Amino acid sequence: MDRRSFLKTTAATATLAGLGLPAWASDEPLKIGFIYVGPVGDMGWSYQHDVGRRAIEEALGDKVQTTYIENVPEGPDAERALTQLALEGNQLIFATSFGFMDATVNVAAKFPNVKFEHATGYKRSENLGTYDARFYEGRAIQGTIAGRMTKTNKIGYIGSFPIPEVIQGINAAYIHAKKVNPDVEIKVVWAYTWFDPAKEADAAAALIAEGCDFVLQHTDSTAPQAKAQEAGNVYTFGQASDMEAFMPSPRVASTIDNWAPYYVERATAALEGTWSADATWGGIGTGMVKIGEITEAVPAEVKAEAEKLIEMIGSGEYHPFTGPLNKQDGSVWLAEGETPDDGALAGLNFFVEGVSAEMPK
Amino acid sequence: MITLVKRPTPSQFWAYATPLLAVFATMVAGGILFAALGKDPIAAIKVIFYDPLFGPNAAYFRGQLLVKAGPLILIASGLAVGFRAGIWNIGAEGQYIMGALAGASVALAAYPAESHLLFPAMVVAGALGGWLWGMIPALLKTAFGTSEILVSLMLVYVAQNFLAYAAFGPLKNPDGYGFPGSRNLQQYPSAHNPELIAGTGMHWGVVAAFLAVIATYVLMQRHIAGFRIRTAGEAPRAARFAGVVPAKLVMFCLGLSGAFAGLAGLFEVAGPNGQITDSFNAGYGFTAIIVAFLGRLNAVGILLAGLLMALTYIGGDMAQLMLGLPTAAIQVFQGMLLFFLLGFDLLTHYRLRLGRARA
Amino acid sequence: MIGGIDIVTLIAALMAASTPVLLAATGELVAEKAGVLNLGVEGMMILGAVAGFATAVTTGSPVLGFIGGAIAGALLASLFALLTQILLSNQTATGLALTLFGLGLSALFGKGFEGIRPPPTTKIDLGPLSDMPVLGPILFHHDWVVYLSLILVAVTWAFLKYSRMGLIIRAVGENHDAAHALGYRVIAVRFAALAFGGALAGMGGAYLSLVRVPQWTEGMTAGAGWIALAIVVFASWKPERVLIGAYLFGGITALQLQLQAAGYAIPVHLLSMAPYVITVLVLVILSATHRHGAPAAPAALGRSFHASN
Structure with a gap:
């Protein structure tokens, strides 16, 4: 399993953005597409993926152009939406629901030059990677x-x-x-x-x-x-x-x-030509799983214990x-x-x- | 004061003109909506109606139009026959689910044996599954006079729960790492309902849809049974004198529409969809009711209405992609199209007259 | 406690849980009594949910929120009335289209209201009554909308049964041609019944977004409108039975979840089918017993009316 360093990614992104290096040879922005199973306004699953999509735009600016199709039912509609994204010239496509798995496999086979990423699935190929978060x-x-x-x-x-x-x-x-x-x-x-x-x-x-x-x-x-x-x-x-x-x-x-660091990293890899189809299972260590603020309702010593655990899991010292x-x-x-x-x-x-x-x- | 006067016979002119008028009105109203959302209305209308048919990637989308319209047309053809007779099956969604479940069960029971007989057996099972689910409201109606509208609607929910039960239980893929959903029939050659000519979107379900259009056309326009069905709907008492047995008619109409919906489900699960999951049914059964009415309960009309409906789905996805329109705007747009189509139909059957009402 | 299930909590929970569908079903019942089948309840509910939420957040008043939800539901119902009563479109197809339209429209209006918390809807403090054992938690521990919904059921029952207007609504629903011949304004009556149904559906939706969740998210009604339609049928068009139906449908969900929480492994999906199967059985029993008498469903349900028919 390929564990990525969140720090390294953000550092690379910052450098890219800071120096304005022309990482993508042509003037055309890299087109990146997403399909969501729910509406972006669901304030949950699909919303969080869209936060990640916007993070790509923020980090990479006009080097990329992102689009999405929301509310996509699983099955043939997903297959059509993915094909639509590929036909529109998207070079990197994220399918963000488990139920999109077989549709993504089919479309990835039809477009060998397009890079696909499927969230939470287990089927991969040359141009189809998977990613998931260690929610546990x-x-x-x-x-x-x-x-x-x-x-x-x-x-x-x-x-x-x-x-x-x-x-x-x-x-x-x-x-x-x-x-x-x-x-x-x-x-x-x-x-x-x-x-x-x-x-x-x-x-x-x-x-x-x-x-x-x-x-x-x-x-x-x-x-x-x-x-x-x-x-x-x-x-x-x-x-x-x-x-x-x-x-x-x-x-x-x-x-x-927290899909943002992963999405930015993958988009950067696609821009630089270093993308390959991997199976990524990110966690606290890579920033894919983020623990929100522990409030004052939690006693200080419990909070300290929890923070210690976050650190140990994040560093890889301890496996849950x-x-x-x-x-x-x-x-x-x-x-x-x-x-x-x-x-x-x-x-x-x-x-x-x-x-x-x-x-x- | 405007009053309505019923025409002695529906106007031929308005029967053709109202759909065009409705589509035009939708373009205007939709354009205003899109403009209000800060998008170029002309571009949006073009992306929705023109691009899927004649745009840069039209070859692919024309095929997808058939994939999307196929089940709608197949289900609506069956429903329209019943609607003409005044028999209201609004539970096609449930019959669609049960057809898919029955057909997929046959395939999964036979897995991994390969045989040329498997697919035909699945087709029979699919039709039978839908037929049986349609026979429940039919029998209750003939035996007790229970409303088929309500029973068929209730059975949709029963079918949905049954689908979830099957997807998590008996039909779950044993090699699926504990995830719900059956094996994918697209990867089981004997059970797969593939594209017949690559890239056209044409699969057996689309063929069945076209056959259903022809069959219901012949039945309703050229056959004595069709005459009886129409009489039963328009003048129930006269129909009895003409020898129509209401019980038989109920069984026939609910059975036919059930079997058609079941077939649509089977072709979908064996073809474009591939597997039974708890969210397998995507609302085709309900959308088909709208398609049936948009097509004026007429075989050819249904064919066109199904294609139009499919066009708004595919064009709607394109508008999201190209212009960033939210799905919500597309739903509102589809809603407006349906309202205009349904509302303007008035002109086919009634004449507007200026002046005071008599009563 | 029976078998690890706390009955008092269960009843108290399902009363609050059932309030949205109870309101929507009571409204739909009046519309169906007038002979109109409006399948767009889901669309009216969700529009009410967003309108109620937006009004409450903007004004800071949940009461105004519920009024706003009711108005939005009634407006959408008026659109349905315009199409089906004046333009004589098919009710089934129009109702389905109305749901699609309502879902889309609510999502458009709701942009910008996501992730906010609405002002709290007050619970009525009944002092010592609320502290009573058993009856306290069941009857005297709710917010005012729960009581309002119960009052509305009672009022609807009395109105349909005893008032002159109720009689006219029933007459219109049974035989619109006869009602017309007697000089009643069929279309106006149906328009009013539909608007009332829409208002209650909108209030039910507002209860979801203001009390039950409380938050606005797209698609948040998650099929509640369809359950409301089933409840009307289950109730065989009698308001007092709508109450039973709403509690049965809400109760089975609450019960299966409580059984799970108490550690029982139960076939969830088979149990979730039960209310619908029971509804079918109720329909069959009603139609079998009414074979030679008055049918339970309004006779003109779902039919278009035109004066020169």
Whole structure:
């Protein structure tokens, strides 16, 4: 796995911008296209990708020209939108939803000279790279804060869909809560949606009714935050975007999908002719996962502990999944000191020991 | 005071003139909207209506027009027959889902065996799946007089939940790393519904759509059954005297539209889409209702309406790309087009008269 | 507590959860009673959501926000009325187009209102009543819109059943030709019923953006308008049953989430189908029992009216 240094990228960008070096030989700007599954106004997933797109324009100025198509349904419409982008002369195209995978594979095969990047997928080719964020690193921080602060020893988790990304997050949150608080329990509710405010509010209410005083969410609306605020003494974390409107409480910290450094880096690579189809899985270290401000609602020593953990994960000194860890059924997953390889982690489909929730079938 | 006077027979002139007038009115109103959003209205209209057909990459987009219009036309052809008879199936979305599920299940059960019989078997299963889903409101209507409008609509939601259940459960790709969604049928040669001539967008679903247009044209214009269907819609009592059995008619219309929608779903899942996912249905079943009415419930009209609708989708994407128009503006634009088309139809059936109303 | 489920919390939660669809369904019921099927509820709700949000944020008053949402919903409904009642377009197709139009229009108006928090809608403090066990949390712990929605259901029920205007609406919905012959202004009645339906749908949308979420985001109604349509059918066009229907639809969602939170592994999708299957069953039972009597649905539902017909 290719771990990129955020510092190196931004330094390179700054140099490029500062010296105004003509990195792209011709006068034509490099055209970069995006397709989004939701509207850019969703304030969550697609919005964060668009923030990344605008960061490219900001960093590279008139050397690039970016366009996007929003609200693209998965399936043939995605394939058409991607083809449209390629036909319009876009040289680098980002497909920003898991469901665009097979469409992107098809279009990439038709346009071997265009560079494609697919978010959160696992299919690659000569001109199709993938990228994803280690959201579970952010969950480790959330688990630590929640484990320390919970009074009821019950942490609630609103899952979107039972897919590896979400399962990683639940495990990481639980492991780190348990580490600082052996009595902690985690309760999981599957909402089967990425965005449905009413349902998310109900899910949060259900978890609060079960006595959870921390509600973690893997869905994108702020409805759970509002529910927590209404209930009082319940804390939450921002998801996808910072959700700063609910600071300092109930939102005590957040995990932000920060695609900007990666997008700027890839655009720069395409400009310089050094782009190649990679599998990137960025985290806190590369800046792809950003932890939003930890508010004053968190006691100072807990905040310090969380910041220490951010630093250790960021430097690569500590992996959130470090053995000994058992699977939910009690069998051994990781031995003492062992960490999983990225392949196994990417397909994670079981809970760790101690999680009482059942995996839906 | 303007009053409306019903024409004894629909005006031939206005039947052709109103769609043109509506498209023109939409261009004007849409142009104002685009100008208000700070875009060049003329350029926007050109990108939406002209570029997909005659622009630089038109060869590709003309094919895509067929891909997008195919399922709309196929579903709308079936629906229109029922609408003519006064049988309101608004649950085509559900029948589309069930057809796709049935057809894909056959393919996934046979995987990875290769056989020339597989695709035909899937087609039969797809039609059957949609037909069966359409028969539920039909049977409830004939047995208990339950409204088919409401039952068919409710069954859309049942089908949607069933689709999610299948995508996360029984049909999930065992090699998919735990992600929801079935195997991709595009990578299963016997089950794939490919482009018949590369680059044209033509696949079996588009062929079926054209056949459906011809078949419903012949049925409605040239066949005694079509006459009975139209009579049943326009004069139910007279139809009974003419020997129309209402129960049979209900079964026929809901079965036909269900089977057509099921076929559309099957061709879509085996072809352009490729896999069953929880978001597989993209609203074709509902959009087809609009297409049916835009086409004045007439086979040829539906063909044109389906293509026009597809054009606004493809042109709308292009306008986003070239001019940075948000999808919201495209949705408003499509909404206006539909309102004008539906509203102006009045002129076909009524004459405007200046003067005082009698009552 | 039954099987780990806190019934009191469940009921209190679903009352708030059901308020948007309850409002929208009550409005749609009146429109359908007048014989008009408006499938554009989703579009009216989301336009109400953005208009209500924008008004509340701009003026700082949630009350004005709800009024703004209602006006926006009513305006969009008037467009539907213009098309279907005066230009005699097909109601099903026009309703579907209205949803498309409303979704787009709301997103256009909503640009610039994302990521803001609206002024809070006040809860009514009923003092000792709110502190009562069981009944306190269920009945006396809500914001004023929840009570208003319940009052509106009661008023609608009484209005349709006892008032002269209610009688006229029902007459128009049952047989517009006869109503016309009796001298009632069919189109005007339907226009008013539709506008009322739009206003309530708009208020329901505003409740989502001002109380439930509370925030404005594109597409935030996420299908609530369609559920409202199902509820009207479930209720067999009776206002008092709309209340039951809204709580059933909201209740099943709340219940399945609570069951999950309590640690039960349940087939979520099969359970989510249940309210729709139940609605179909209710329809069948109604139509079977009304075989020889008055049908449950307004007889003229979905038909166009023209005086010279």
